[in-house]
Amino acid sequence: MLKKRSLWLTGALSAATLALGACANKDEQGGRDRGAPQVGYVVAAVGAVPVTTELGARTVAFETSEIRPQVSGLIRRRLFTEGGLVRAGQPLYQIDASLYQAAVDQAAANLASARASAQAAEEKARRFAPLAKMQAIAEQDYTDALAQARVARAAVAQNAAMLETARINLRYTNLSAPISGRIGRSLATPGALVSASQATPLAVIQQTDPMYVDMQQSSAELTTLRQAIASGGTTAGSTSVRLRLEDGSAYGFAGTVQFSEITVNEATGTVTLRARFPNPQGLLLPGMFVTALFEQAVNPAAILIPQAAVQRDFDGSAFVYLAGKDNKAVRRKVTAARTVGPNWVVTDGLKAGEHVITQGLANLKQGAPIRPVPAASAQRVGPPPAGQTAKGK
Numbered sequence: 383m384l385k386k387r388s389l390w391l392t393g394a395l396s397a398a399t400l401a402l403g404a405c406a407n408k409d410e411q412g413g414r415d416r417g418a419p420q421v422g423y424v425v426a427a428v429g430a431v432p433v434t435t436e437l438g439a440r441t442v443a444f445e446t447s448e449i450r451p452q453v454s455g456l457i458r459r460r461l462f463t464e465g466g467l468v469r470a471g472q473p474l475y476q477i478d479a480s481l482y483q484a485a486v487d488q489a490a491a492n493l494a495s496a497r498a499s500a501q502a503a504e505e506k507a508r509r510f511a512p513l514a515k516m517q518a519i520a521e522q523d524y525t526d527a528l529a530q531a532r533v534a535r536a537a538v539a540q541n542a543a544m545l546e547t548a549r550i551n552l553r554y555t556n557l558s559a560p561i562s563g564r565i566g567r568s569l570a571t572p573g574a575l576v577s578a579s580q581a582t583p584l585a586v587i588q589q590t591d592p593m594y595v596d597m598q599q600s601s602a603e604l605t606t607l608r609q610a611i612a613s614g615g616t617t618a619g620s621t622s623v624r625l626r627l628e629d630g631s632a633y634g635f636a637g638t639v640q641f642s643e644i645t646v647n648e649a650t651g652t653v654t655l656r657a658r659f660p661n662p663q664g665l666l667l668p669g670m671f672v673t674a675l676f677e678q679a680v681n682p683a684a685i686l687i688p689q690a691a692v693q694r695d696f697d698g699s700a701f702v703y704l705a706g707k708d709n710k711a712v713r714r715k716v717t718a719a720r721t722v723g724p725n726w727v728v729t730d731g732l733k734a735g736e737h738v739i740t741q742g743l744a745n746l747k748q749g750a751p752i753r754p755v756p757a758a759s760a761q762r763v764g765p766p767p768a769g770q771t772a773k774g775k
Contacts, residue, residue: 418750422741422757423705424687428734431684431727432677433607435599437655439625442594443668444658447561448583449474451576452554453482464567468559468587475584477576479555486552489545496541500534507531563589588668593661595625595637597674598652604642607679623657623676627665635660639676685732686725688757691740692718700726703746705737705754713748 455477462474507527514524559565570576570584611618625633637659646653657674659666666672691702704712716731732738739746740757 418709418753419742419746420753420755421703421705421711421739421743421746423737423739423754424691424757426685426687426728426732426734426736426738428683428685430680430682431686431722433679433681434722435676435678437597437599437674439595439597439657439672439674441666441668441670441672442596442656443563443588443590444592444594445561445563445589446668447559447563447587449557449559449585449587450583451475451477451557451580452578453477453551454577455479455481455555455575457570457572457574457576459572460568460570462559462565462568462585464565464585466565468562468565470559470562472559473556474559474565475557475570477555477557479552482548482552482555485548486545489541489548493538493541493545496534496537500531500538503527503531503534557584559587561587561589563587590664590666590668591661593659593666593668594640595623595657595659595666595672595674597623597655597657598647598650599655601646601651601653604653611679618679621676623659623674625659626673626675628671633659633665633672635662681727681729683729685728685734686722687728687732687738688740689721689724689726690743691738692716692726692728693743702732703739703743705739705752709752709754711739711746711748711750711752 457475458478459476460474461476462468462472468474507524507530510519510524510527513519514521565585565587568585569582576584621639623637623639625637627633637657640656640658642656643654657676687702692700693702694700699715700718701713701715704714706712714731716728718726718728720727737754739752739754742752746752
């Protein structure tokens with residue numbers, strides 16, 4: 383009886399072991415039959431993408447005027463506040479006018495003398511005219527009288543011009559602002575001797591509203607852009623320009639491109655582009671370094687894809703994975719040189735309508751079987767967690 387019971391227990395254990403082994407084999411087989419990994423894709427579509435250009439730039443005053451003396455003399459008074467706003471025609475400096483007033487008085491006296499002489503000469507010529515007709519005087523005397531009258535009239539004109547010159551020099555003793563704007567510090571004080579030929583200005587006025595921004599672009603880039611526009615590959619973009627200030631913040635007003643230089647700087651190989659910006663708050667100051675951003679052209683045949691879809695080879699070249707028609711992964715090299723927001727701009731290597739994989743790219747290989755679903759789908763993308771298939775079975 384004991385022997386039969388022992389044989390029964392041995393058989394039961396053997397059966398349980400076989401059952402457990404079958405279950406284990408079934409679980410392992412299920413793990414191998416989980417199926418192809420699920421990936422998410424987006425459909426490539428062609429669209430117009432602006433070519434945003436980012437250039438280093440510097441601000442330049444809209445108008446600049448250097449206040450220089452046009453006559454020599456001592457400065458008597460300074461009539462402005464340094465750093466303040468001045469209006470066109472506002473007096474700025476007063477130079478000692480004593481000598482220039484004397485020159486005006488002398489020129490006026492010379493003019494009066496010349497007019498008196500001219501009057502006498504003309505009267506003499508007028509009286510000689512009838513005598514010359516009656517041959518009461520020599521013809522040469524009458525000719526000389528006429529010549530003296532003409533010389534006297536010329537002397538009047540000459541002295542009148544000298545008087546006007548003296549008056550202009552006298553007016554130059556009062557230096558006024560030629561333009562409206564903000565004036566800087568004064569480089570001369572009352573009592574200083576200034577000269578009409580000096581190289582240093584007395585002060586500088588700058589108009590800062592509006593403000594110019596000079597941008598520097600490589601001549602090679604500009605040539606490439608012009609060729610692309612000429613061939614029809616791209617179209618001309620907007621002339622609107624935005625600024626990023628030195629601290630990284632955005633400037634609140636947009637500007638407009640005014641013109642592009644026609645010569646290339648031989649030292650830097652760049653071309654200067656000038657834009658005009660409003661500056662009502664005076665935030666932009668002349669000489670500031672800023673960054674200009676504007677849509678210089680538009681690429682009508684570019685494709686935008688999420689940045690997550692683009693990967694890089696060891697040589698730096700870009701590639702993406704596509705969902706092929708036979709539900710297999712297809713590796714494709716693309717040209718993606720710049721980004722727009724969260725997307726790469728692909729200009730070569732993709733066609734409209736192709737399915738670009740953006741999710742489930744981990745361990746994906748060329749020709750690997752996949753189960754593609756739209757990236758916007760609520761379905762989970764990726765292989766199922768370990769053990770889920772076994773639980774299902």
